[in-house]
Structure formats: C-alpha cells, structure tokens
Amino acid sequence: xxxxxxRKTLREERIAAGGxxxxxxxxxxxxxxxxxxxxxxxxxxxxxxxxxxxxxDVLARGLAAVDPARIHDLHMxxxxxxxxxxxxxxxxxxxxxxxxxxxxxxxxxxxxMLFGGKIELGAIHTYLxxxxxxxxxxxxxxxxxxxxxxxxxxxxxxxxNTEDTPTVVEATSFGSGLVIAQVGEIVDTLPRVDIPGDQVxxxxxxxxxxxxxxxxxxxPAAMTETQILTAMLAIKGLYEPYGVRRLNHGIGFNTAAxxxxxxxxxxxxxxxxxxxxxxxxxxxxxxxxxxxxxWVEQVHCFGSEVGMEDYLAxxxxxxxxxxxxxxxxxxAFSQTAGLYACxxxxxxxxxxxxxxxxSTITANRIAGFGGAPNMGSDARGRRHPSAPWLQAGAEADxxxxxxLRRGRKLVVQIGETFGEGNAPLFVEKLGxxxxxxxLDLDLxxxxxxxxxTTHIVTEEGIANLLxxxxxxxxxQAIRGVAGFTEIGRGRDTAMVERLRARKIIQRPEDLGIDxxxxxxxxxxxxxxxxxxxxxGGLYRPPSRFRNW
Amino acid sequence: MEILHFDIAxxxxxxxxxxxxxxxxxxxxxxxxxxxxxxxxxxxxxxxTTAAHGFRDLWDAxxxxxxxxxxxxxxxxxxxxxxxxxxxxxxxLAQGVRMIEEPEA
Numbered sequence: 001x002x003x004x005x006x007r008k009t010l011r012e013e014r015i016a017a018g019g020x021x022x023x024x025x026x027x028x029x030x031x032x033x034x035x036x037x038x039x040x041x042x043x044x045x046x047x048x049x050x051x052x053x054x055x056x057d058v059l060a061r062g063l064a065a066v067d068p069a070r071i072h073d074l075h076m077x078x079x080x081x082x083x084x085x086x087x088x089x090x091x092x093x094x095x096x097x098x099x100x101x102x103x104x105x106x107x108x109x110x111x112x113m114l115f116g117g118k119i120e121l122g123a124i125h126t127y128l129x130x131x132x133x134x135x136x137x138x139x140x141x142x143x144x145x146x147x148x149x150x151x152x153x154x155x156x157x158x159x160x161n162t163e164d165t166p167t168v169v170e171a172t173s174f175g176s177g178l179v180i181a182q183v184g185e186i187v188d189t190l191p192r193v194d195i196p197g198d199q200v201x202x203x204x205x206x207x208x209x210x211x212x213x214x215x216x217x218x219x220p221a222a223m224t225e226t227q228i229l230t231a232m233l234a235i236k237g238l239y240e241p242y243g244v245r246r247l248n249h250g251i252g253f254n255t256a257a258x259x260x261x262x263x264x265x266x267x268x269x270x271x272x273x274x275x276x277x278x279x280x281x282x283x284x285x286x287x288x289x290x291x292x293x294x295w296v297e298q299v300h301c302f303g304s305e306v307g308m309e310d311y312l313a314x315x316x317x318x319x320x321x322x323x324x325x326x327x328x329x330x331x332a333f334s335q336t337a338g339l340y341a342c343x344x345x346x347x348x349x350x351x352x353x354x355x356x357x358x359s360t361i362t363a364n365r366i367a368g369f370g371g372a373p374n375m376g377s378d379a380r381g382r383r384h385p386s387a388p389w390l391q392a393g394a395e396a397d398x399x400x401x402x403x404l405r406r407g408r409k410l411v412v413q414i415g416e417t418f419g420e421g422n423a424p425l426f427v428e429k430l431g432x433x434x435x436x437x438x439l440d441l442d443l444x445x446x447x448x449x450x451x452x453t454t455h456i457v458t459e460e461g462i463a464n465l466l467x468x469x470x471x472x473x474x475x476q477a478i479r480g481v482a483g484f485t486e487i488g489r490g491r492d493t494a495m496v497e498r499l500r501a502r503k504i505i506q507r508p509e510d511l512g513i514d515x516x517x518x519x520x521x522x523x524x525x526x527x528x529x530x531x532x533x534x535x536g537g538l539y540r541p542p543s544r545f546r547n548w
Numbered sequence: 549m550e551i552l553h554f555d556i557a558x559x560x561x562x563x564x565x566x567x568x569x570x571x572x573x574x575x576x577x578x579x580x581x582x583x584x585x586x587x588x589x590x591x592x593x594x595x596x597t598t599a600a601h602g603f604r605d606l607w608d609a610x611x612x613x614x615x616x617x618x619x620x621x622x623x624x625x626x627x628x629x630x631x632x633x634x635x636x637x638x639x640x641l642a643q644g645v646r647m648i649e650e651p652e653a
Binding site: 417418489497516 | 600606607610613631633634635636639642643646
C-alpha cells in the first residue's frame with residue numbers, strides 16, 4: 001500500500017531531530033550548527049532568504065558552518081545570491097546546484113565559480129518565475145527565512161521589508177517543508193502578524209536585526225547633465241504623449257532624474273495628475289519631492305528602503321501599511337502588479353544590440369535579472385484596456401481592427417551612449433551570448449528581449465521601435481540614437497534622417513528641448529540632504545549617504 | 549598625455565564680442581574647455597590634451613559633429629580632458645559657444 005504522507009512524515013522527523021537543540025520552537029543559538037545538521041538531509045532543496053534587500057544572514061552563516069561530510073549536495077533555490085556565505089557553501093560541497101534570480105554584489109564571484117564548474121546551474125530566473133517554480137517543481141524542503149521579531153507561538157513580524165517571505169513560507173510550509181526563521185528579538189506581543197505561527201516550525205533569536213542593503217538610494221548630487229537631458233526627453237517625448245499614469249521605474253540614475261524633474265519640469269509642462277500617479281516601485285528617496293508636491297496617488301512596494309521607514313509610515317494614503325503603521329511590501333504581488341497593471345517599464349541596462357535585445361551580463365559579471373524582465377515585458381495575458389497600452393498597440397499594428405488588436409506595454413531602455421569606464425551601451429554582440437557559448441547554456445541570459453522593447457532613450461534622442469516595419473529600419477533606429485559609439489558612427493545617415501521624418505527617431509530639438517537647458521538647477525532636490533528636508537525630516541538617510 | 553590637433557572647416561562663424569570663455573573643470577570624467585577668437589572666421593582649431601590615449605577616431609567624430617552643428621567658425625579651442633565621455637565633451641563644447649556668444653555681463 002502506498003504511503004500518502006511521506007513528506008509530512010519526513011517533516012515530523014526533522015522537527016523531532018531539531019527539537020533536541022531547541023526549547024519548543026526556539027533554537028538554542030549556541031547549538032545552531034548542530035540544529036541545522038539535525039534537520040537537513042543531503043540533496044535537500046533549500047531556500048535561504050536571500051532577497052535583494054534583507055538577508056537571513058545568521059542562518060546563512062550557520063549553514064556555511066555545517067559539516068560537509070554530513071550535509072552535502074544541497075540544491076539551493078533562492079531569489080538573491082548576495083552574501084559571501086551563499087557561495088561559500090558551493091566551495092565546500094555543502095551545496096551543489098543553484099537556481100536563482102539576482103546576484104548583484106556576488107556577480108563577479110558567481111561568474112568565476114560557474115566557469116570553474118563549482119556550481120551546477122539550474123537557471124537564472126526572474127523573481128516571479130522562480131516564485132512560480134516554488135509551487136510547481138522547485139518547492140523547498142527547508143526554508144531559512146528572516147523577520148524582525150517573533151512571539152512565543154512563532155508568529156512573525158516582518159516589518160517594512162516583508163519582501164519574499166510570504167511566498168517562500170507559503171510554498172515551503174504548505175508543501176510539507178520545514179520553515180526556520182531568524183528574528184531580531186522574541187517579544188510577547190507583535191506589532192502585527194505577517195506570517196502565522198502555525199506555518200513556522202523553528203525560530204532563532206539572532207539578538208540583532210537581519211542584514212539589509214540600501215539598494216534604491218540614488219544621490220542627486222551625483223546626477224549628470226546628460227542624465228537630466230535623457231530624463232527631459234523621456235518626460236516630454238514618452239510620458240506626455242502616451243499619458244503614462246501607471247508605471248515602474250528601474251533603479252538607475254536616469255529614472256531617478258525623472259522622479260526629481262516631475263515637480264519642476266513636469267509641472268512646467270502642465271503634466272501633474274496626467275502622468276506618474278500610480279506606481280509599482282520600491283520606496284525611492286528620489287520620489288519624495290514628487291509625493292510632497294501631490295503628484296503621486298499610490299505606490300505598491302516590492303521591498304522597503306533603509307531610512308524611508310518613518311516617511312512611509314507617515315504617508316499611509318500613498319503606501320500600503322499595516323495596523324502597526326509600517327509599510328507592508330510584498331515582492332511577488334508587486335512584481336505581478338508591475339507585469340499586469342503598469343503601462344510602462346523604464347530602466348537602464350549595460351548593453352543593447354542592433355536588434356534591441358538588452359542585457360546586464362558581461363563576460364565576467366553575472367548579475368542575474370531580478371524583476372526587470374517581469375516589468376520589462378509585454379503581458380500576453382493582459383485583457384484590460386488603457387490609453388497608453390492601446391496607443392502603443394496601434395502604433396505597432398495599425399492594420400488590425402481595433403477590437404482584435406492587442407495593446408502593448410511601453411518597455412523603455414534609457415541611458416547614456418557611453419557608461420562607466422567609457423564602455424559603449426550599444427554593441428554588435430552581447431556579452432550574454434558569449435557567456436552562453438562559454439557555459440554551453442541553452443538560453444543566453446537576455447534581460448529584455450528585442451520584441452518587448454518599444455523605445456530606447458539616449459542623450460541623442462528617442463528611438464520608437466513600435467513604428468519600425470523592417471529589421472533594417474529597426475537597426476538604423478537604434479544606430480540613430482547610439483551617439484558616438486561605433487554602432488552610432490556606423491549609421492546610414494540618409495536613412496536615419498528618413499526615420500526622423502517619420503518620428504521613429506526624435507531629437508531633442510524635435511521635442512523643443514535645448515540640451516543646454518539640462519542642468520542641475522532643474523532637479524527638485526540636488527542632494528540627499530535636500531531629500532531629507534523635502535520629507536520634513538522623516539527620511540533618515542543611512543550614514544554612508546550623509547556627507548554634510 | 550596625448551595631444552591632438554584638429555583644424556576644421558566651419559560653416560557658421562561664432563557671433564558676439566566676448567574675447568574668451570571657459571567652461572567645465574578638469575576632473576575625472578570631466579573636462580575644461582577654453583574658447584578664444586582667431587582671425588580665420590571659417591575655420592575652427594581645436595587642441596585636445598587628454599590623459600586617455602588611443603581615442604583619436606572618437607575625437608575626430610565628436611569635433612566634426614560639433615563644428616557642423618554649432619557656430620564654431622573663428623574659434624580657437626583648447627581642451628583639457630580628464631577622460632570625459634563623448635556626450636560630456638559635446639555638451640561642454642556647446643556650453644562654451646553659448647557663453648562666448650553671450651553679451652559681457
């Protein structure tokens with residue numbers, strides 16, 4: 001007779017074995033490594049939380065200290081590979097296979113380890129895609145998660161940085177896996193319950209808050225005139241004509257400049273209330289002046305941002321907050337919002353090729369995708385109309401009758417033609433392709449595919465790829481905004497002028513913008529201190545950004 | 549240091565009476581541009597002193613584009629480059645022309 005509860009039985013065995021090093025649900029901190037060796041089995045599928053901001057850092061360190069003779073060949077399924085310990089476990093053989101989404105700070109080391117065969121790569125996912133697989137074929141058997149605090153029953157308070165936790169716990173706990181939470185403290189009464197205690201099996205009092213990285217703070221003092229020019233082009237040439245109200249911004253300086261131009265340049269253009277009212281966005285400090293000036297109606301957040309907590313709690317009409325007053329973020333829901341309910345994604349990349357594919361992967365850095373491909377893709381399952389979506393659809397496909405024509409999400413790449421270290425943004429061959437060849441991957445890690453990309457904005461102008469009818473037009477539209485890069489200098493000048501006549505390319509002067517007007521005086525805040533002042537002192541910048 | 553000379557036929561002479569203009573700063577990723585008047589109103593002479601070697605083609609393209617698009621005739625321009633990106637070079641050159649054409653304060 002078949003047993004139908006082997007997974008639950010295994011979980012009971014894990015709970016019994018772990019109980020030897022715990023009192024009730026509370027793990028003895030001095031015996032963390034023994035505990036982990038007791039509950040884990042070789043080849044387990046394990047999720048370390050591992051988000052792009054908060055980290056279950058104490059549990060990660062504990063896992064890196066287990067005996068590889070006992071615990072080995074783990075299959076790690078985690079969204080963020082961020083801490084050194086996340087890769088140390090592959091050096092020692094504790095872990096073998098990796099499925100992930102994002103590896104920002106570890107991008108160079110992960111590349112080296114992949115080339116050296118230290119890591120067996122499953123795939124590089126988008127966030128939503130990895131979360132989806134948690135419920136289909138990558139359900140964790142053990143999850144090591146992070147929260148602000150717990151009560152005696154194991155209920156968890158995640159605070160503003162809820163991020164991935166509900167998704168990880170849902171899949172693991174209801175999939176008969178084991179959930180272990182690291183918390184900053186154990187209290188009698190929680191400010192609010194983010195994760196119910198019956199889904200949590202063990203709690204470690206780490207005695208201090210989890211590690212969290214400020215990822216979305218862009219210092220206005222570092223913004224260049226060229227970035228400001230690209231921001232002006234985007235507002236006048238895209239946000240205004242399409243009437244973009246629902247959107248997501250990437251984390252680069254160009255989009256931060258757009259945020260800081262709304263209350264100044266945007267106001268002058270009379271766009272308040274007509275653009276940028278509803279957002280799927282992390283709490284960018286550079287959005288504060290626009291919020292204070294009444295531009296923004298609502299923002300849903302993937303995560304939080306260090307220093308923004310008090311400001312968010314003081315603006316509950318704008319942000320999603322709990323009964324305790326603090327932000328509730330949720331990466332899976334916000335990614336879904338960005339995919340289905342936003343009309344525009346605009347972000348930066350490192351490389352764009354002549355077809356319009358873009359990638360942040362270079363020969364020796366594998367940064368992963370995070371959420372950009374979810375935001376930066378047309379949702380083929382979308383069925384609700386909106387003006388920008390219909391307009392973009394009509395530009396792409398003027399011949400189909402309107403009731404049967406799909407709309408299009410605006411997917412915009414924005415950047416300067418030359419990036420850090422004078423590296424050209426436009427290339428003949430993406431580093432991602434070279435990587436795929438070197439590692440023998442079935443798929444090149446493309447961040448935004450050409451057929452999803454609708455516009456490219458550089459200091460030289462805007463290329464509207466929706467209006468291109470042939471591959472040749474598309475290539476020349478891209479060359480036509482590629483500035484002095486080799487790609488740009490290789491343009492067919494006559495054809496580029498013809499594309500300009502059809503508004504496939506628009507120059508600053510075509511939009512009534514004088515590049516010499518792009519200066520820092522236009523920014524609603526010119527420093528981190530200005531942002532703090534704009535927030536009425538509610539925004540508390542991390543010390544590394546305090547330079548006054 | 550690499551020193552590059554350009555002497556380019558300029559379709560449009562710079563207007564105004566200001567004798568000289570200075571824009572930008574010498575810093576990493578930036579540049580300083582000094583513009584002065586010369587006697588030859590249909591030429592623009594540019595001398596570049598740069599820390600970054602091997603970018604002559606790029607300077608060729610940037611200076612030719614500048615002279616074609618801006619009123620650069622009759623100007624003698626000295627550039628001290630700290631490894632600025634081409635977009636910054638174009639911007640500073642345009643700012644320099646605007647300044648030398650402005651009336652004296």
